[in-house]
Structure formats: C-alpha cells, structure tokens
Amino acid sequence: LDSKGLFPVIDEPGVYVEWSEVIKDPTKARSIKWGKLKSPERAIEKAFRSYRGDVSRILDLARQTIVFRSVHSLVQCLKAIHADPEVIVERVKNRMDPDFD
Numbered sequence: 001l002d003s004k005g006l007f008p009v010i011d012e013p014g015v016y017v018e019w020s021e022v023i024k025d026p027t028k029a030r031s032i033k034w035g036k037l038k039s040p041e042r043a044i045e046k047a048f049r050s051y052r053g054d055v056s057r058i059l060d061l062a063r064q065t066i067v068f069r070s071v072h073s074l075v076q077c078l079k080a081i082h083a084d085p086e087v088i089v090e091r092v093k094n095r096m097d098p099d100f101d
Contacts, residue, residue, distance in 0.1 A: 003019040003020065003073070003077050003080070004018065004020070004069060004070070004076070004077075005019045005066040005068060005077050006018050006066065006068070006069070007019065007032045007064075007066060007067075008065055008067075009031050009032065010032070010033045016067055017032060033065075035062060035063045035064040038061045038062070043058055046058055078092065
C-alpha cells in the first residue's frame, strides 16, 4: 500500500513520517511512535466502568494515530484496511461529523 498516511515520530511533537517513505526505507519504522496496547488493568477498569463487566465490548485495546493531508488519502487507507482479510473493523469514529459525541 502506497499510503499517504503520516505517522508521528518519537520525541518530535508535530513531526511525521509518510508511510511511503517507510516502505522505501524500513529502518524509518523505528522512528515511528507506535501506539501502545491498553494495559490489562485499564481494560478491566473500562469494562466495569463503561460496559458492566462485558470485556467483549472493549474495542480500543490497540490504537494508532495516522494523519492524512486529504480526505481522499484517508478514504484510500480505510479501503485498504477493510480489504485486508486479517483485519476486522468493528467501528470507525468520524470525529469530523457534526453529530459526533
């Protein structure tokens, strides 16, 4: 995937590396600030606080920030994610929607 997605760089706020650059030079992947997994303690806390103990409702055990310069690039990335047979997309939040919580 020649994504136009931009990933945050470790210890450099506001600095991003484009995924296409990482494809060309995989060593650049080491500079990406990868999202962390939610700790077991935090997942349990969220399950009880928000979902009455139903851990199957927790959808954000892992998350990653990706920035796009255009809506078209964002849509292309979402299509690629949806097309991946190893990925199940449970929900997409659209924070640009005026009706978003």
